[in-house]
Amino acid sequence: MITADRMAAVDANAAALGVPRSKLMESSGNAVAREVRDVADPGASVTLVCGRGNNGGDAFVTARFLTDYEVTVKLLGRPDSIGTDIARENWNALEAAEIPIEAVADVSDLSVTAGDDSADGDSTDGDSADGNAPDVVVDAMLGTGLTGALRDPERTAAQRINEAREAGATVVAVDVPTGIDADTGEVAGAESAEMAAGTGAEPVAVEADRVVTFHDEKPGLADLDAAVTVADIGIPEAAELFTGPGDLLGLTRDPRSHKGEHGEVLVVGGGPYTGAPTLSARAALRAGADLVRVACPKGVAREVQAFSENLIVRGFSGETLAPAHLEQIRSLAADHDAVVFGPGLGDAAPTLEFVREFLAEYTGTVVVDADALPVVPEVDTDATLICTPHQGELRQMGGPSADEWRERADAVQAFAAEIGHTVLVKGAYDVVADGETVRVNRTGNPGMTVGGTGDVLAGAVGALATTNAPLDAAAIGAYANGRAGDAAAEELGDGLVATDLIDRLPQGLRTHD
Known part of the structure; x- marks a missing residue:
């Protein structure tokens, strides 16, 4: 499931691998057309109710494959409001092919009936709501693009589709x-505060008889009273396996957010x-953490602070950290997200004894790097670890050794399962x-391969782990760190140093170059 x-x-990673979204849309539309053919014979009436995004675009393609059916395509909105180029291209293809289409500017005019005659594409007047239901209704309004309870025009359109279903239509989503x-699998908005308080309109969803979903089943579909078909639309396995620009899509910030909402990190x-913790801390800031503190021995605290005025440094007595510092640092860590x-x-x-005792009792999220790594397999901890x-260092942890990346991927997966933690193994191909x-x-x-790039990666992963799941934080961190290194190499050649990556991390985390 996905x-x-x-x-x-x-989907975005597939596009980056050279699989055009237009090709995926063509395959998706064809798959929906096959489902319509399974539920209705040629000559049957089919009404496609379409949104203005790519979900609607899939249905525009579907209509072209149903030449033996009485097809009507209804767009919720004006054609000039179609949101993507590929969806607009497929709408234009319907116009050119003179397939009956209707742009519904006012959802109160929408009817989901058989025998519509709106081939001119300009009508805003729907047929009467008491007309005959079509044999099949295709719901292509939003798909997975839903956020919150339905609002008009989709809300009213969903109600009309459900009425058509009650009148005998088969609904294909x-x-x-x-x-x-x-x-x-829940109706979106059903658990909102307004619903719980008994105020506001009841949430609405399309009641589908069949669902054609793409690439892999979505978790919520299993609980629906509908037959689910998973269609292979040509997304390569590599789009899931390899990190890509799609992995960055979730890295958005609410413009109303406040200090601390995007993570506080303790190094x-x-x-x-002295350089290693400073590199990690500076990288955490560049990777988006709001606040970063460094806990280190007093003997080096002044030097660490001198590297950057952006860091908050807490020094502890002595030249190295030891069990005597455990309670203070554990208390400090409790106030941080990672x-x-x-x-x-x-x-x-x-x-190393300090590391063991800290990990044994800590329950938060920890990115474990460098000298602390060999301790991990021998510690029983409830903490969420990203190694x-x-x-x-993987071999020092008792992990596998493999030169070929495919073998290494399988071996690291088995090792991660064995120790019960997320593992990011650095290399030419990070696993x-x-x-x-x-x-x-x-x-x-x-x-x-220059020293310090691993410290930068650890800091970046730490920042990302404050707002992302461990696997995602590690994968995004590796991808962004590598992109930052590639940007530095393009400008500087092989003479790059770790600090060159830090300043380019924001570029590495952007969804565009």
């Missing part, structure tokens, strides 16, 4: 019935080294796995 958000990401949450490290643990920490015995080893799902990242270049 969630609505992940489906949008996969495109991807997801309009008004249904693709991930939960725990330093002692033998902890990046390990950069520059060193491998002194007291420090970011390179291949040498991200959580024991159930594996993704592979191909951005980056040989110049990134």
